[in-house]
Amino acid sequence: MKLLILGICLTLTAHLLYASESAYEQGRDLYFQNGCANCHGTNAEGSSYYPKLANKKKKYLTDKLENFKKGIANTQKQEIMFTFAQTLTQKDIMNITSYLTNFKKDNSDKYNVEEDLLGVDY
Ligand code: HEC
Known part of the structure; x- marks a missing residue:
């Protein structure tokens, strides 16, 4: 019985970890597929003209994007x-x-390959 409960707990934990990881990964794919990186940078670091997005508050970013979506x-x-x-x-x-x-900078990230080859560090 104890093992069964432990098994259920482990399954649930794995499921939760998987769910949050996959939101991060799906978000990263969307960020590149939608061209966000072209302006906001491959590390969401921004530039003198475009704002940095990395590690800003989730609610702040969500409100901004929802307003932009509505045309505000x-x-x-x-x-x-x-x-x-x-x-x-x-x-x-x-x-x-x-x-x-x-956002965490990950140098093994497939999306950073080009940047590494060019030797550019924004
Ligand atoms: C053509 C360039 C360009 C692209 C592509 C682009 N953005 Fe932006 N983004 C901007 C500009 C310009 C602003 C406004 C800067 C300002 O307020 O001074 C902005 C603002 C934002 C803000 C608000 C940031 C803040 O701190 O106020 C968010 C969030 C954002 N963009 C997310 C995204 C996402 C997600 C994508 C991809 C779906 C994306 N952007 C694609 C140029 C771009």
């Missing part, structure tokens, strides 16, 4: 985001913000 911006500069946010579903926003808020 505070400045004209932000309006460029409308096109990019409109193609995202609520689930996409959830996954992308999970990725960005928990």
Whole structure:
């Protein structure tokens, strides 16, 4: 009986870990597939013109993306985001913000290969 309970607990834990990992990974794929990296950087680090997104609060990022999706911006500069946010579903926003808020630089990441080859460090 004890083993059975332990087994159930382990299965549940594995399931929870898998679920959160997969949101991060799905978010990373979406971030690159939707071209976010072209402006916000392969490490979501931003530049002098584009804002950094890495490790910002999940609620802040979600609110921004939901507003952009609805066509709401505070400045004209932000309006460029409308096109990019409109193609995202609520689930996409959830996954992308999970990725960005928990962002960890990973040098083994397949998406960093090009950057490494070019020797560019933004
Ligand atoms: C063509 C360039 C471009 C692309 C591509 C782009 N963005 Fe943006 N993004 C911007 C600009 C410009 C702003 C507004 C900067 C400002 O407010 O000064 C912005 C703002 C944001 C903000 C608000 C950040 C903040 O701190 O206020 C978020 C979140 C964001 N973008 C996420 C994304 C995501 C996710 C994608 C991909 C789906 C994406 N962006 C694609 C240019 C881009």
